[in-house]
Amino acid sequence: MRKPIIAGNWKMHMTMDTGRAFVREVAAGLGDTEVEVVLCVPFTLIQPLKAAAEGTPIKIAAQNMHFEDSGAYTGEISAEMLKEAGAAYVVIGHSERRQYFNETDETVNLKLKKAHEAGLIPIVCCGETLEEREAGNTEAVVRRQVIAAFEGVSPEQTVTTVIAYEPVWAIGTGRTATAAQAQEVIGYIRGLIETMYGDVISEEVRIQYGGSVKPDNIEEIMNEVDIDGALVGGASLKPDSFLSLVNF
Numbered sequence: 001m002r003k004p005i006i007a008g009n010w011k012m013h014m015t016m017d018t019g020r021a022f023v024r025e026v027a028a029g030l031g032d033t034e035v036e037v038v039l040c041v042p043f044t045l046i047q048p049l050k051a052a053a054e055g056t057p058i059k060i061a062a063q064n065m066h067f068e069d070s071g072a073y074t075g076e077i078s079a080e081m082l083k084e085a086g087a088a089y090v091v092i093g094h095s096e097r098r099q100y101f102n103e104t105d106e107t108v109n110l111k112l113k114k115a116h117e118a119g120l121i122p123i124v125c126c127g128e129t130l131e132e133r134e135a136g137n138t139e140a141v142v143r144r145q146v147i148a149a150f151e152g153v154s155p156e157q158t159v160t161t162v163i164a165y166e167p168v169w170a171i172g173t174g175r176t177a178t179a180a181q182a183q184e185v186i187g188y189i190r191g192l193i194e195t196m197y198g199d200v201i202s203e204e205v206r207i208q209y210g211g212s213v214k215p216d217n218i219e220e221i222m223n224e225v226d227i228d229g230a231l232v233g234g235a236s237l238k239p240d241s242f243l244s245l246v247n248f
């Protein structure tokens with residue numbers, strides 16, 4: 001059985017005060033949830049929010065990392081630093097990183113391997129642009145991204161990796177993929193993992209949907225057979241909204 005995982009990606013939002021208050025309020029409203037609850041926070045909030053979340057089911061994630069162990073890379077952060085600060089997960093290859101910060105399939109692969117080496121659980125993102133979808137290239141794009149991301153990644157590492165399918169055209173646009181559209185591509189990704197690693201791994205690997213997930217569409221998304229969770233931007237910034245996602 002795959003444990004559902006719902007992650008809030010705060011992007012470049014929230015402060016120490018609003019972050020701590022958020023963790024307190026969400027922890028109080030969680031009850032004994034069956035869902036894995038993750039907050040992907042700005043680097044400076046990893047340590048304080050890990051402390052604030054102590055004794056609660058909330059796990060902390062970073063939103064990016066560098067693939068080298070250390071070196072002259074001004075402004076970058078290593079997997080080990082994230083781990084030391086208290087991150088358990090790290091988002092890799094988000095489309096905003098690909099779009100604005102020159103993230104490539106190759107760097108995604110290097111980061112994925114380094115994250116595993118450091119004992120972080122990667123949440124690796126893939127997804128097509130509107131142009132690619134309209135040209136009928138969705139599967140080809142996702143296939144290229146997934147194959148490249150997992151190059152040289154072992155079956156043991158793959159099974160603990162979380163994949164997030166986030167169509168670029170659905171991010172922050174209010175234009176959600178329908179549950180059926182999300183299922184179609186996520187089912188395709190699971191099939192791809194099966195071809196690459198066999199059915200035991202593909203049945204266990206968790207695949208999230210991301211892109212304008214809201215309290216009013218979470219249930220139908222989670223009802224799809226291959227969708228194991230959500231990676232949520234805008235609707236993860238308010239405790240009550242995030243709680244209604246987690247308690248869907």
Ligand code: 13P
Nearest residue numbers: 009171172211212233234
């Ligand atoms: P929105 O939920 O704001 O569309 O963002 C999705 C996303 O990019 C999560 O990583």
